[in-house]
Amino acid sequence: MLIELDVNGRRQRVDVDPDRTLLSVLREELELTGSKYGCGEGECGACTVLLGARAVRSCQTPVAKAAAAPVTTIEGLEREGRLHPLQQAFVDEGAMQCGYCTAGMIMAGVSLLKSTPSPTTDQIVRGMNGNVCRCGAYPQIVAAIERVASEGKKP
Amino acid sequence: MTTRRDFLKEVGGGLVVVLVASRVPALATLGAEPSLHAGEADDTDRISAWLHIDERGAVTVYTGKVEFGQGIRTSLTQHVAEELRAPVESIRLVMGDTELTPFDMGTFGSRSTPQMGLQLRRVGASARELLIGLAAERWKVERSRLVAENGRIVDTQTKRALGFGELTAGRRLTETITADVAPKPATAWTIAGSSLPKVGARDIVTGKHQYTSDMRLPGMLYGRVLRAPQMGATLANVDTSAASAVKSAVVVHDGTFVGVAAPSSAEAKRALEAIRPTWTPPSEPQPSSTSVHEHLKRSSSRASGRQAGGEGGGGAQPFVHGNVDAALASADHKLARTYTVAYIAHVPLEPRAALAQWTRGAEGDRLTVWTGTQRPFAVRDELVRALGLVPERVRVIVPDTGSGYGGKHTGEVAVEAARLARGAGKPVKLVWSREEEFRWAYFRPAGVIDVGAAVSEDGAITAWTFDNYNSGPAAIRPSYAIANQRVAFHPSDSPLRQGSYRGLAATANNFAREMHVDELARLVSMDPLAFRVKNIEDARLRAVLEAAAEKFGWGKKPERGNGVGIACGFEKGGYIAACAEVAADRASGAVKIVRVVAAFDCGAVVNPAGLRSQISGGIVQGIGGALFEAVDFENGVVRNARLAQYRVPRFLDVPEIAVILINRKDQPSMGAGETPIIAIAPAVGAAIYDATGIRVRSLPMARNGLGASTT
Ligand code: FES
Numbered sequence: 001m002l003i004e005l006d007v008n009g010r011r012q013r014v015d016v017d018p019d020r021t022l023l024s025v026l027r028e029e030l031e032l033t034g035s036k037y038g039c040g041e042g043e044c045g046a047c048t049v050l051l052g053a054r055a056v057r058s059c060q061t062p063v064a065k066a067a068a069a070p071v072t073t074i075e076g077l078e079r080e081g082r083l084h085p086l087q088q089a090f091v092d093e094g095a096m097q098c099g100y101c102t103a104g105m106i107m108a109g110v111s112l113l114k115s116t117p118s119p120t121t122d123q124i125v126r127g128m129n130g131n132v133c134r135c136g137a138y139p140q141i142v143a144a145i146e147r148v149a150s151e152g153k154k155p
Numbered sequence: 156m157t158t159r160r161d162f163l164k165e166v167g168g169g170l171v172v173v174l175v176a177s178r179v180p181a182l183a184t185l186g187a188e189p190s191l192h193a194g195e196a197d198d199t200d201r202i203s204a205w206l207h208i209d210e211r212g213a214v215t216v217y218t219g220k221v222e223f224g225q226g227i228r229t230s231l232t233q234h235v236a237e238e239l240r241a242p243v244e245s246i247r248l249v250m251g252d253t254e255l256t257p258f259d260m261g262t263f264g265s266r267s268t269p270q271m272g273l274q275l276r277r278v279g280a281s282a283r284e285l286l287i288g289l290a291a292e293r294w295k296v297e298r299s300r301l302v303a304e305n306g307r308i309v310d311t312q313t314k315r316a317l318g319f320g321e322l323t324a325g326r327r328l329t330e331t332i333t334a335d336v337a338p339k340p341a342t343a344w345t346i347a348g349s350s351l352p353k354v355g356a357r358d359i360v361t362g363k364h365q366y367t368s369d370m371r372l373p374g375m376l377y378g379r380v381l382r383a384p385q386m387g388a389t390l391a392n393v394d395t396s397a398a399s400a401v402k403s404a405v406v407v408h409d410g411t412f413v414g415v416a417a418p419s420s421a422e423a424k425r426a427l428e429a430i431r432p433t434w435t436p437p438s439e440p441q442p443s444s445t446s447v448h449e450h451l452k453r454s455s456s457r458a459s460g461r462q463a464g465g466e467g468g469g470g471a472q473p474f475v476h477g478n479v480d481a482a483l484a485s486a487d488h489k490l491a492r493t494y495t496v497a498y499i500a501h502v503p504l505e506p507r508a509a510l511a512q513w514t515r516g517a518e519g520d521r522l523t524v525w526t527g528t529q530r531p532f533a534v535r536d537e538l539v540r541a542l543g544l545v546p547e548r549v550r551v552i553v554p555d556t557g558s559g560y561g562g563k564h565t566g567e568v569a570v571e572a573a574r575l576a577r578g579a580g581k582p583v584k585l586v587w588s589r590e591e592e593f594r595w596a597y598f599r600p601a602g603v604i605d606v607g608a609a610v611s612e613d614g615a616i617t618a619w620t621f622d623n624y625n626s627g628p629a630a631i632r633p634s635y636a637i638a639n640q641r642v643a644f645h646p647s648d649s650p651l652r653q654g655s656y657r658g659l660a661a662t663a664n665n666f667a668r669e670m671h672v673d674e675l676a677r678l679v680s681m682d683p684l685a686f687r688v689k690n691i692e693d694a695r696l697r698a699v700l701e702a703a704a705e706k707f708g709w710g711k712k713p714e715r716g717n718g719v720g721i722a723c724g725f726e727k728g729g730y731i732a733a734c735a736e737v738a739a740d741r742a743s744g745a746v747k748i749v750r751v752v753a754a755f756d757c758g759a760v761v762n763p764a765g766l767r768s769q770i771s772g773g774i775v776q777g778i779g780g781a782l783f784e785a786v787d788f789e790n791g792v793v794r795n796a797r798l799a800q801y802r803v804p805r806f807l808d809v810p811e812i813a814v815i816l817i818n819r820k821d822q823p824s825m826g827a828g829e830t831p832i833i834a835i836a837p838a839v840g841a842a843i844y845d846a847t848g849i850r851v852r853s854l855p856m857a858r859n860g861l862g863a864s865t866t
């Protein structure tokens with residue numbers, strides 16, 4: 001089936017089985033491998049992308065459903081070579097070890113900051129709890145989100 | 156040459172991709188390392204095996220170590236920059252490539268910092284002295300007036316300067332590495348010792364970094380492998396006709412190996428599901444997680460000591476000192492307890508992955524495999540053996556990987572991908588599913604530990620017996636001064652495949668030891684901190700303990716009926732102490748770790764921010780094994796092979812963590828990826844006791860609340 005997607009501001013058509021996951025289409029057909037496979041069961045958040053302003057698990061999203069709203073992946077955050085403030089904050093806070101969870105963490109964090117621009121620590125912790133960092137960089141990830149919130153930059 | 160667009164059409168099997176701008180395949184540069192360096196790597200006493208400077212002054216460093224998130228790409232870069240006096244940005248590390256980097260045993264055992272760090276400091280210092288010599292010759296002046304700084308050799312009298320690249324003009328630096336120039340002492344470091352941000356962080360936050368599982372080669376297929384329904388089952392026969400009928404899928408049947416490869420992972424999955432295998436179950440029933448501890452103890456006498464997967468670790472000699480039996484017989488107080496630990500899974504967030512490519516050359520087939528393994532050379536040898544090749548025709552390349560924690564020592568996924576690629580006649584990428592990771596990787600060993608001790612009325616430990624069944628001999632000996640000791644490791648027959656894990660058995664051994672010490676302290680009515688200090692000889696261990704206790708406010712009564720606990724440990728050159736405050740409810744069994752203070756001493760600190768992150772990360776991971784991680788299995792089947800069923804630490808599980816770094820610039824730098832994990836479980840265990848009066852002697856301690864664990 002021919003499906004039209006808006007990914008990172010570009011319209012693209014893919015001819016795939018509509019049941020395929022958005023994650024596999026992003027990674028295999030569109031070569032956007034920034035979104036990761038960590039579990040395929042909706043439990044780790046490594047595959048998180050934005051559908052509209054909402055963070056979704058792309059491993060649980062049939063690609064046909066993603067045609068409904070613009071998709072933003074980690075590759076779509078940079079603007080003219082400038083990192084999104086949360087990407088920059090992850091670098092500055094050292095909020096990664098192996099970095100495999102990072103894309104999903106940033107996308108979940110961007111969505112959190114969109115809905116709650118000045119979250120409390122508790123709101124961050126609860127809002128991010130669906131994302132796993134097996135390296136345990138959680139304290140640094142919380143610090144990165146707090147840094148953006150306190151800088152008051154527009155997320 | 157096919158363009159990117161043609162290639163997509165070709166492999167997509169009718170797939171149309173519109174508006175994907177033709178872009179350079181992500182892999183165009185991979186595998187295209189300067190072949191200049193191939194073959195250099197064997198001459199490891201020469202600078203050129205480790206370091207190359209091109210005509211523009213760009214420095215390439217070659218090391219067989221790999222980056223899995225522990226931060227050595229960054230810290231090793233700092234060391235080279237420091238010794239060579241070259242800007243950090245001019246240095247690039249080629250890591251874990253069996254064709255380009257010197258042989259390396261593997262990245263485990265916290266050896267990268269003490270060994271590779273020192274090696275690269277020597278290499279950097281030797282190269283710097285060589286450059287100074289070249290400039291002295293060129294200018295016909297005394298070496299002593301020349302200095303290296305910022306990628307150049309400067310004449311301090313005339314102020315003229317020559318860039319490193321101008322001096323070497325890109326020639327191979329075949330001079331011998333000299334032991335004569337001592338690397339800078341840590342007290343003089345300016346680049347090492349600072350919190351340089353992670354090298355490559357920008358590529359990670361933008362999603363550009365290509366992990367093995369992200370890679371793609373022209374014509375590449377996606378693989379899947381047929382798995383048995385239970386461990387030990389063998390393939391009786393298999394009908395692959397329906398799978399072969401799946402459009403564009405290739406079935407590879409090679410002895411007992413059956414797998415498929417197809418242009419998309421979805422098609423590969425469909426083809427795999429169409430395979431009809433018949434399995435013969437193993438002849439004997441296998442122990443389950445509920446009976447494993449009895450099994451391990453019972454089977455220890457007939458075990459061979461072999462530990463499958465990972466680096467092994469069996470066969471330690473019993474350690475005997477003084478006369479334990481006499482000391483026990485005459486003791487004021489005695490205490491004997493049994494502790495157990497469960498099998499746990501590494502759960503690296505990037506599952507095992509490999510991309511295999513065969514190429515035909517004049518001298519025969521060559522195999523290149525990109526894979527996230529901690530032991531690239533061992534995996535090369537595994538490929539050589541499994542596929543009947545010669546080492547010279549096999550190359551293993553390890554991209555920076557989505558973590559391992561000791562779980563990626565082996566090459567099963569590399570061998571599988573290579574088989575599929577050979578059968579399909581095309582490059583094949585194989586990424587294990589999360590479920591495959593849970594079922595078919597190896598585990599941290601379960602174990603039973605019997606501890607006996609005697610303590611005098613005034614709080615001196617006078618006798619110590621320690622018998623570890625199966626979990627391993629790492630950090631098995633006490634770091635307390637005890638005159639009479641008998642310490643032994645007994646290998647067992649493990650029903651599950653087991654192997655290395657962050658900290659190895661040090662976590663289990665330190666849990667049993669420190670829980671026991673806590674109980675001994677209470678037996679003689681001493682404060683657990685004072686009791687430890689009395690029995691510790693090593694000043695560095697005492698220092699971390701006291702630093703953690705002070706910052707924690709040890710001795711103050713915690714709020715709201717919370718409990719507090721303290722523990723320490725020494726392993727692989729690192730000293731760790733942790734204090735924990737726990738809210739534990741006796742009635743409901745709920746446990747929440749409120750705060751942790753940890754102090755760590757691993758000698759001279761190379762990168763403080765990176766080190767803090769390793770320590771807090773180790774503590775977080777340790778919380779999982781301490782409180783809730785365990786593999787459930789029954790008759791060869793893992794019962795909780797999903798992330799929804801196997802609980803790992805999440806944001807909500809993380810306490811407030813304060814880390815104290817004891818920076819001993821007078822001591823050699825040691826690794827930090829492992830040891831910080833070993834003190835958290837006993838500190839939490841002691842705190843649970845302090846809060847509730849319940850002694851939990853099994854890891855995990857509170858999987859279904861406290862009550863369930865103590866039954
Ligand atoms: S891969 Fe989608 S939640 Fe884990």
Ligand code: FES
Pocket residue numbers: 095096097098099100101102132133134135136137224504557558
């Ligand atoms: S940094 Fe490794 S999983 Fe988060």
